[in-house]
Amino acid sequence: MASQGIEQPHVQRPRGKTSSGGRNPADAGALTAYLFMAPYLVLFTIFILIPVVFGIWISLHNWDPLLPVRPWVGLQNYVDLFTPGSTTFGPFWQSMEATGKFTLYSVPLLVVIPLLLALMLNQEFRGRNFFRAVYFAPYVLGVAVVGILWRFLLSPKAGLVNYYLGTLGLPDNIPWITDLPWAWISLVGATVWWTLGFNAVIYLAGLQDIDPALYDAAKVDGANRWQRFLHVTLPGLRPVLLFVVTVTILASANMFGQSYIITKGAPGEETKTAIWYIAEQGLRFFKMGPAAAMSYVLALALAVVSVTNFALFRYRGD
């Protein structure tokens, strides 16, 4: 966006009134760009930059916002995270593992299923808008609604899912939300049902951006459906795909509400995710220091994943 702001003045004449001598029109363009960015920059500084720096400061203390004394502990909070036997080591890495598993299980499904859905919803058929709305509908629900809904449905003993499985003569004692791997299947399933509409809409917009002439040209060259998908649709979707993959990974890595409500972390704390553990330590037990340190470790891990992701797409792109 910034580059557009700089290029535009080339076709304009310098405004006569601003008699700032030999001022380069490109400078005025840069100023315009900065001015346009300023409102966001202010918000970014207040709500992202300052908290990020302040968070590092917090992570170097034994920081309880409600106590007058917040002793400096240096890197101890970080050291603890990497020292087996400390109070945070076990639970934190268990929660990181839970987050990692959930991301690993959910992202492929959330990338592929919405794409297939978008391809279908991009066809011409009666009631297309209705189905587009249907698949997007769950996304408008809050996590609390989704969570409680699925908890009721999946409750192993009192839930509807097992009840109907039983009436069909299938096993009716599947521990959907109390044992592994079922708890992950339930959490991933509920999340896919809940959020696939969002990714589908993004894909749909991407699909509509692909020039129909390309499909026609491919057809003329004798490409079949699959080849058209492989050589026209997928390359056309590359930027959209990068966006969807990145955003989905981050969203999955931020999972908290679903396991908090549906499984309550059970069995034990196997499905307690990193964000949940961090929020609990920081905002419930007010152990802000360790919580802040954990946030940076998590953020670093996510940054590595995102950079790898970008690099992979670029590599494939070249």
Add this chain to the structure above:
Amino acid sequence: MGRRVTRQEFLLMSAGAGAGLAMAGCGGSQSSVQTAGSGKSYNGPKVDLAFWNGFTSDDGDYMRKLVEEFSSQQKNINVSMHTVIWETYYQQVPSAVTAGKGPDLGIMHIDQLPTNAARGVVIPLDDVANTLNLKEKDFFPVVWNAGVYNGHRYGIPLDIHPLGFYYNKGVMEKAGLDPNKPPQTKDDYMAALEQMKSKGIQGHWMSPLLFTGGLTFDALLYQFGGLLYGENGTDATFNSQEGVDALTWMVDLVKEGYSPKNLAQDDELTAFENDKNAFMWNGIWMLLELPKIKGLEWGMTPLPQIGSQKGAWANSHNFVIMNKRGQDPNKVAASKVFISWVSQRSAEWAKAGQVPAREKVRESQEFKSLKWQPIFAKELPYVHFTPPVPGIADVRYETLDPAINEAVLLKKEPEAALDEAAKQADQLLKENKQKYQGA
């Protein structure tokens, strides 16, 4: 960031500013507010009191009614009540108080008092107790004494709410048991479960979660003669032999098939309400819940004795006054009147299922004429609370509760689960001690 003014400095400044505030420093970082007035009536200028609590369910209606009645009787005091669910409450109140946006008074559970006292969220109420002339003998002693931390009183007890034994008469009848004779001893209890099992009924659904599995564990631990923590609150003792016995009994109910495996939150209740579960150990809050179910035939007694002695989990709601910058003595005086009034009217509050902490109210005809609450009151002699140590209420969430969860879900042996949890709990207690020592 500029350095924040500490609480002591702030109080010193406000004391220095005079302003008619008599804030006498007493005991470390705390200040007790002393005000005139008998606590019976209030004649000062008109004040609005913000009163926060976690009575978000039907119990809130009963408290709101009391608050409204009080406000309508008082010329110069208006109390406005605000409810937040308890879990959020203990996050919001401390933050709000620190930010200077807290309420004037509130309710806190007994095990939360030391934490909030150490954090300076609530102020000592020794003077309030004095003006209102409240003594140990006016209350149930265990709960009265548990409101003291570091030599100061921080809570005025409102109620005690123990765990009770609910039984589904319909299910008992179906299994050929006498629905009017709920088992009270271990032998009778096991015999009843066995008889139901022979009829294909799983009679005691054992929850793997804090509600109600964790509460059941506490009750059993007390019954076997154990306690959650050592007397000083510096070490976890829930992995004692008594603790292992308690958890083993719970796990065996699942292993022997008296309870289904893999229960989720509230499954035991849903099953009870739908005539699938016969026995349920649950809190007083069921008293407002169960009558809503049409056609459900149920009864309630004190918990059966499974261990070597009687024992029950319980908690208690206490009035607290929040630490405000520049405490308004008029508001404190008005708060006293409110606390005293509600405390005396707690028979009304008992209708929400609670057992009043106040002796006189418990002995009143009004309370005794209630159907179930006096039965809960019978459990008072053998309830236990955790030692008054800051941070102790949080420890179990990260240690004991996951251990119970894994054991009842048959993922881990009770002893191994408890030992591991106790090790982590000991460390957390040690960290807490260091942390709050500096406070």
